[in-house]
Amino acid sequence: MKFSELTVEIVKKQSFLCIGLDSDINKIPEFLMKFDDPVFEFNKQIIDATHDLAIAYKPNIAFYESRGVAGWKSLESTVSYLNDNYPDILLIADAKRGDIGNTSKEYAKAFFSQMDFDAITVAPYMGRDSVEPFLEFKDRWVIVLGLTSNLGAFDFQFNWLAEDNAYLYEKVISETIKWGTKENTMFVVGATKAEHLKRIRKLIPDHFLLVPGVGVQGGSLDEVVRNGMNKNCGLIVNSSRGIIFAGNGQNFAEDARLKTLELQQQMSGLLKKYL
Amino acid sequence: MKFSELTVEIVKKQSFLCIGLDSDINKIPEFLMKFDDPVFEFNKQIIDATHDLAIAYKPNIAFYESRGVAGWKSLESTVSYLNDNYPDILLIADAKRGDIGNTSKEYAKAFFSQMDFDAITVAPYMGRDSVEPFLEFKDRWVIVLGLTSNLGAFDFQFNWLAEDNAYLYEKVISETIKWGTKENTMFVVGATKAEHLKRIRKLIPDHFLLVPGVGVQGGSLDEVVRNGMNKNCGLIVNSSRGIIFAGNGQNFAEDARLKTLELQQQMSGLLKKYL
Numbered sequence: 130m131k132f133s134e135l136t137v138e139i140v141k142k143q144s145f146l147c148i149g150l151d152s153d154i155n156k157i158p159e160f161l162m163k164f165d166d167p168v169f170e171f172n173k174q175i176i177d178a179t180h181d182l183a184i185a186y187k188p189n190i191a192f193y194e195s196r197g198v199a200g201w202k203s204l205e206s207t208v209s210y211l212n213d214n215y216p217d218i219l220l221i222a223d224a225k226r227g228d229i230g231n232t233s234k235e236y237a238k239a240f241f242s243q244m245d246f247d248a249i250t251v252a253p254y255m256g257r258d259s260v261e262p263f264l265e266f267k268d269r270w271v272i273v274l275g276l277t278s279n280l281g282a283f284d285f286q287f288n289w290l291a292e293d294n295a296y297l298y299e300k301v302i303s304e305t306i307k308w309g310t311k312e313n314t315m316f317v318v319g320a321t322k323a324e325h326l327k328r329i330r331k332l333i334p335d336h337f338l339l340v341p342g343v344g345v346q347g348g349s350l351d352e353v354v355r356n357g358m359n360k361n362c363g364l365i366v367n368s369s370r371g372i373i374f375a376g377n378g379q380n381f382a383e384d385a386r387l388k389t390l391e392l393q394q395q396m397s398g399l400l401k402k403y404l
Numbered sequence: 405m406k407f408s409e410l411t412v413e414i415v416k417k418q419s420f421l422c423i424g425l426d427s428d429i430n431k432i433p434e435f436l437m438k439f440d441d442p443v444f445e446f447n448k449q450i451i452d453a454t455h456d457l458a459i460a461y462k463p464n465i466a467f468y469e470s471r472g473v474a475g476w477k478s479l480e481s482t483v484s485y486l487n488d489n490y491p492d493i494l495l496i497a498d499a500k501r502g503d504i505g506n507t508s509k510e511y512a513k514a515f516f517s518q519m520d521f522d523a524i525t526v527a528p529y530m531g532r533d534s535v536e537p538f539l540e541f542k543d544r545w546v547i548v549l550g551l552t553s554n555l556g557a558f559d560f561q562f563n564w565l566a567e568d569n570a571y572l573y574e575k576v577i578s579e580t581i582k583w584g585t586k587e588n589t590m591f592v593v594g595a596t597k598a599e600h601l602k603r604i605r606k607l608i609p610d611h612f613l614l615v616p617g618v619g620v621q622g623g624s625l626d627e628v629v630r631n632g633m634n635k636n637c638g639l640i641v642n643s644s645r646g647i648i649f650a651g652n653g654q655n656f657a658e659d660a661r662l663k664t665l666e667l668q669q670q671m672s673g674l675l676k677k678y679l
Contacts, residue, residue, distance in 0.1 A: 205472060228464070230556075232467070235469070253529060256561070277529075281533040289566070292563075293563070
């Protein structure tokens with residue numbers, strides 16, 4: 130998916146929402162267990178009920194991997210379903226992969242060839258050759274961990290680099306942008322660290338940011354937008370548990386839609402105000 | 405697998421060798437394609453031919469994930485085969501995972517419950533809550549990326565932290581050891597950075613190190629041992645491509661054994677000299 134296509138979708142849907150498919154089999158409605166693949170059925174119903182309000186879906190791979198082969202099948206079915214039925218959706222593998230060059234190349238194959246994701250999250254610790262193999266795929270996105278939403282972000286990401294006059298997370302961003310372009314590189318910036326978005330926008334005024342941490346983790350959508358929105362929106366804000374587990378009964382998909390609609394309407398208002 | 409069991413195996417086998425099962429389906433001998441699961445057959449023959457000379461095996465998960473469900477099946481079969489037939493082997497998932505707490509917990513389930521690995525490699529960028537879920541499993545190991553063997557290691561791992569008077573990789577090590585013990589935490593240190601092993605041993609005299617980068621990547625076993633061996637050996641040195649792709653014909657497993665024997669004999673000599 131191209132940068133220009135993404136911005137068109139945002140304006141068309143008046144939404145910059147990504148729905149996180151962290152579809153934990155232990156949390157999905159009980160009645161789905163009668164299906165051959167309960168997790169795929171859950172995802173399918175969530176997607177059908179919300180696709181007109183969201184521009185992206187983001188399965189977190191851990192929730193699939195923890196079920197082994199069965200989980201991998203649920204994941205592959207979900208990816209195919211989305212690509213077959215809703216081709217204009219940005220499909221993000223939240224995988225946080227990264228390894229030496231010849232190995233990262235295999236991860237890129239896994240998510241961009243074997244499965245047809247548009248984007249993948251990547252961990253930066255191993256540096257350039259761990260990220261570049263993902264950038265070699267045309268019209269695909271690498272989403273590098275910048276400043277994450279969790280408490281552990283304070284352990285290393287805020288370490289101060291005097292020589293660079295920057296936090297480590299800033300160095301990661303300013304270095305990584307040299308390897309790609311705004312057309313194929315985004316950054317993860319947690320909504321719980323929204324006050325840092327101004328610093329980040331000085332480094333990367335034009336890049337898209339994937340922002341988790343609104344909802345259960347406590348980040349504020351207003352603050353994210355005030356500090357992080359740019360002329361193309363430049364934000365993809367994710368909500369996972371707050372949407373997909375909004376309800377737990379027969380009507381779980383409608384419950385998810387209501388929660389999604391609430392967020393989309395907030396977003397529409399913010400787009401009108403700031404864009 | 406416990407620390408004490410690992411050290412017993414090292415002495416018994418006179419080896420601290422880990423064999424990396426980076427079993428790329430495009431590189432395994434052609435004649436294996438007639439088997440239902442060529443990659444599992446390849447791994448099985450390599451394992452049968454080398455298990456008395458190695459203390460650990462380390463499938464790199466990327467080479468399995470890139471084949472989707474089929475790859476995941478090869479991986480599960482390999483793990484079961486090793487656990488059923490060679491229970492004294494340390495089985496490492498080279499996965500370099502790491503995510504926010506509730507998600508890392510899913511990865512821990514994937515590799516420690518759903519599959520029965522003894523250890524997993526973990527990326528440190530997201531900090532404490534991304535690592536701790538792996539530490540909650542008894543007699544399992546977390547192997548944190550410290551100083552990696554690739555060129556990209558120079559991008560961030562050598563950033564200087566003036567406040568800590570340390571490189572980032574040193575800070576990662578000195579911080580991470582607080583979260584676990586030498587009984588459940590190891591570090592990845594590339595053989596290509598062997599001159600830094602002395603600095604690392606000052607921080608962690610007693611922890612085990614997983615050392616990739618001997619062989620194709622150019623690291624020296626002698627130098628690794630001189631700078632990194634401790635009173636319990638404290639080293640697990642990995643070789644992947646140099647062993648498993650030593651031959652490419654009907655006798656590939658015997659070729660792999662010869663290469664393994666060569667390394668084990670070197671290791672035996674070094675253990676006698678330095679331990």
